[in-house]
Amino acid sequence: MRKIFILGSGRMGSQIAALLAATGQYAVTVADRAEPRLDLPVAAAVERRQVDARDAITLRRALAGQDIVVSACPYFLNLVIAEAARDCGVHYFDLTEDVETARAIGAIAAGADTVFAPQCGLAPGFVGIVAHHMAQEFDQVQSIQMRVGALPVYPVNSLKYNLTWSTDGLINEYCNPCDAIVDGRRAQLLPLEGLERFSLDGVDYEAFNTSGGLGSLCETLAGKVAELTYKTVRYPGHRDILRLLLHDLDLQHDRQTLQRIFERAIPKTDQDVVVLMVNAIGEKRGRLCQETFSIKVYGDGGASAIQATTAGSLCAMVDLFAAGRLRQRGLIRQEDVTLPDFLGNRFGSLFRPPSHRIAA
Numbered sequence: 001m002r003k004i005f006i007l008g009s010g011r012m013g014s015q016i017a018a019l020l021a022a023t024g025q026y027a028v029t030v031a032d033r034a035e036p037r038l039d040l041p042v043a044a045a046v047e048r049r050q051v052d053a054r055d056a057i058t059l060r061r062a063l064a065g066q067d068i069v070v071s072a073c074p075y076f077l078n079l080v081i082a083e084a085a086r087d088c089g090v091h092y093f094d095l096t097e098d099v100e101t102a103r104a105i106g107a108i109a110a111g112a113d114t115v116f117a118p119q120c121g122l123a124p125g126f127v128g129i130v131a132h133h134m135a136q137e138f139d140q141v142q143s144i145q146m147r148v149g150a151l152p153v154y155p156v157n158s159l160k161y162n163l164t165w166s167t168d169g170l171i172n173e174y175c176n177p178c179d180a181i182v183d184g185r186r187a188q189l190l191p192l193e194g195l196e197r198f199s200l201d202g203v204d205y206e207a208f209n210t211s212g213g214l215g216s217l218c219e220t221l222a223g224k225v226a227e228l229t230y231k232t233v234r235y236p237g238h239r240d241i242l243r244l245l246l247h248d249l250d251l252q253h254d255r256q257t258l259q260r261i262f263e264r265a266i267p268k269t270d271q272d273v274v275v276l277m278v279n280a281i282g283e284k285r286g287r288l289c290q291e292t293f294s295i296k297v298y299g300d301g302g303a304s305a306i307q308a309t310t311a312g313s314l315c316a317m318v319d320l321f322a323a324g325r326l327r328q329r330g331l332i333r334q335e336d337v338t339l340p341d342f343l344g345n346r347f348g349s350l351f352r353p354p355s356h357r358i359a360a
Contacts, residue, residue: 069085072095105118149274
């Protein structure tokens with residue numbers, strides 16, 4: 001039985017713990033620096049420990065004897081945890097959306113005897129597996145457009161938005177440069193730009209540039225695709241209010257104030273929907289073709305949609321690794337995972353579209 005040590009007992013960490021413990025095939029420990037947070041309802045079989053990930057000595061002691069560590073902590077703690085994992089010979093998985101953190105973890109993974117798998121969530125994460133798979137279905141790829149959003153089912157405020165996950169990560173997406181491939185060359189685009197509107201299942205949405213969702217796809221698909229973009233999906237009007245806050249009021253340079261405003265004024269919700277769409281255009285046997293992968297996942301009352309998809313994606317990665325379906329040392333990128341393997345996994349099955357054929 002693999003021993004899994006999960007750092008961070010928030011919405012994502014507690015959901016990961018519950019999913020893995022429910023299999024009966026993992027010995028799960030969940031840890032947090034704040035003892036009250038360990039009272040969150042997770043499976044009775046889950047061991048709880050108070051550990052401060054910022055304390056390098058305590059962290060290394062806690063990882064002794066573990067097989068896998070999962071960071072469900074804010075992105076700025078992941079480097080400390082990854083370094084401790086390497087020192088302790090423990091396999092490492094995380095959910096980070098921060099580009100620089102993921103690159104630094106890649107450097108830590110170089111020459112390691114254990115696995116380092118950053119960016120195992122929804123976006124970056126599963127959406128990259130889909131995009132890479134679709135790119136391989138074409139003889140020549142013209143464009144890949146990745147669009148993902150976690151939205152309230154019942155929007156009531158002017159932003160038409162509720163907090164559904166990490167505020168730190170959300171602000172990162174809205175403020176940091178956005179990787180892309182444009183005209184066949186790697187580029188960095190401005191966040192909040194590239195506004196577009198579309199409809200899906202009779203609902204109107206907008207999408208705009210945000211940071212982090214591409215993961216390492218720009219490196220993997222360099223020279224193989226003319227256009228590669230990632231945009232966050234919101235209800236129409238959201239982007240314009242963000243521009244007021246970030247640019248007109250200059251809160252992009254005062255992220256702590258922006259975080260306080262968001263957390264004080266925007267309520268959380270578990271009644272959400274995750275919208276994911278990947279469009280790929282390219283040539284097949286001399287003809288220009290388009291393929292689209294699209295899903296909507298709703299919160300089910302037990303977990304929000306963003307909890308279910310983010311935690312489910314990471315659990316699928318852990319499960320595939322434990323089953324020997326992934327490499328067993330060094331860096332694992334999301335595009336190293338085949339889409340059929342992922343969708344065939346018990347956790348990855350959540351992402352299966354009801355009517356979409358996936359070629360093996």
